[in-house]
Amino acid sequence: MKVLVVGGGGREHALAWKLARSPLVREIIAAPGNAGMARFTRTYPVPAHDIEGLARLAEDQECDLTVVGPEVPLTLGVVDLFEQRGLAAFGPTRACAALEGSKWFAKDLMLKAGIPTAAAVATTDRDEAVSFARDMGYPVVIKADGLAAGKGVVVARDEREAVAAIDDAMVNRRFGGSGEMVVVEEYLEGEEASILAFTDGQRFGLLVPSQDHKRALDADGGPNTGGMGAYAPTPVVTPEILNAVTDEIIAPTIEAFSSIHGLTYRGVLYVGLMITTDGPKVIEYNCRFGDPEAQVTLPLLNGDLAAIMLSVVNGELDPSSVGVSPGHAACVVMASGGYPGKYARGKVIHGLSDAEAMEGVTVFHAGTDLVDGSMVTAGGRVLGVMGRNGSLADALGRAYRAVDAITFEGERHRTDIGYRALSRQET
Ligand code: AMP
Ligand code: GLY
Secondary structure, three states, X not given: OEEEEEEOOHHHHHHHHHHOOOOOOOEEEEEEOOOOHHHOOEEOOOOOOOHHHHHHHXXXXXXXXXXXXXXXXXXXXXXXXXXXXXXXXXXXXXXXXXXXXXXXXXXXXXXXXXXXXXXXXXXXXXXXXXXXXXXXXXXXXXXXXXXXXXXXXXXXOOHHHHHHHHHHHHOOOOOHHHHOOEEEEEOOOOEEEEEEEEEOOOOXXXXXXXXXXXXXXXXXXXXXXXOOEEEEOOOOOOHHHHHHHHHHHHHHHHHHHHHHHOOOOOEEEEEEEEEEOOEEEEEEEEXXXXXXXXXXXXXXXXXOHHHHHHHHHOOOOOHHHOEEOOOEEEEEEEEOOOOOOOOOOOOEOEOHHHHHOOOOEEEEEOOEEEEOOEEEEOOOEEEEEEXXXXXXXXXXXXXXXXXXXXXXXXXXXXXXOOHHHHHHHHO
């Protein structure tokens, strides 16, 4: 079959890379894709938010399946539009994508279904938000209700920081309409983990549990980013915790869509967890694959991604088709200097073919462009270098040896991906 992949980051490169390994897939095209994807797919300059343009492309190109990477087209209703046109698209409908598009929709579903999560209240009134924060006690978490490209969450250590975050969202309207309502949430302590599940709205199959590194600098310092690296499996998710997440979080979330909202959630369900001393609690849901979690969970997926996705779209997922391969995967993000703030573009990338020739290494592109035959930087997160091997230390060793082989002006990356898991092994 012919598959359209929507999006152009490292996650979408990983999706296309895994789809290309399916015997069912004859051809992959991407919109807009990136220079790494362009080496094995045809790319079309249709932006991911242009859902009409995407439907036209899928129709013109006679695609059998469309795989949507980012959240924005999902919350705009790309899957609903494709369904209306008789086109198959993998992902939740607009109403179901509210799980990520509105933090309060998600919180309300969790409260009604008894799913473990942080206590929270929501308001559209600035003064009420400030008094909710005071009542909750510090630290407290202030979240813009709507999508804010990962920048809408602030952990406020005191009243001054809480008021600044509330005013930023509600008075200065930094996130536009996304900050009209804010959620004031209890601060949870623990280690974070991400668990992704394929679901057809009834049955589900889990990908390997992973851990992302959201802060820009080593030892979790500096500002939040889209994600600077990830590894899987993560030992913080023990078999007991995985059982608890399955029974108390994943299954009831899928069930709540139909029992509370009369909806069927189909696609991938991303659960962001805090593993607290009281057990796992949800800190966020996403309605799509994580980036960079996809770059480590898909290489460890023992199954035919195209077949799994088709069965999800058709409402006939066989959970046993979603297997997990043994071993570990680790991904190190190479970013432009200055990211997540301002950064330069157009810096020539050297050493890619040496890195790609290394055993057990795959280089996923995120922000790259091909200009006059040279691969150059074109985004904040430039590459995701993935290493795979039996142990985590060996997977990280492969990833970092490949990172060392690649250079571009201003390049920076974290040197401590997987450190929590490695220090656990030592103790
Ligand atoms: P989110 O966009 O909801 O994933 O939040 C971004 C980051 O903020 C998370 O990865 C956590 O590190 C942190 N965070 C969000 N909610 C909480 C919470 N209730 N307690 C502690 N940290 C949180
Ligand atoms: N890596 C976090 C996310 O994709 O939202």
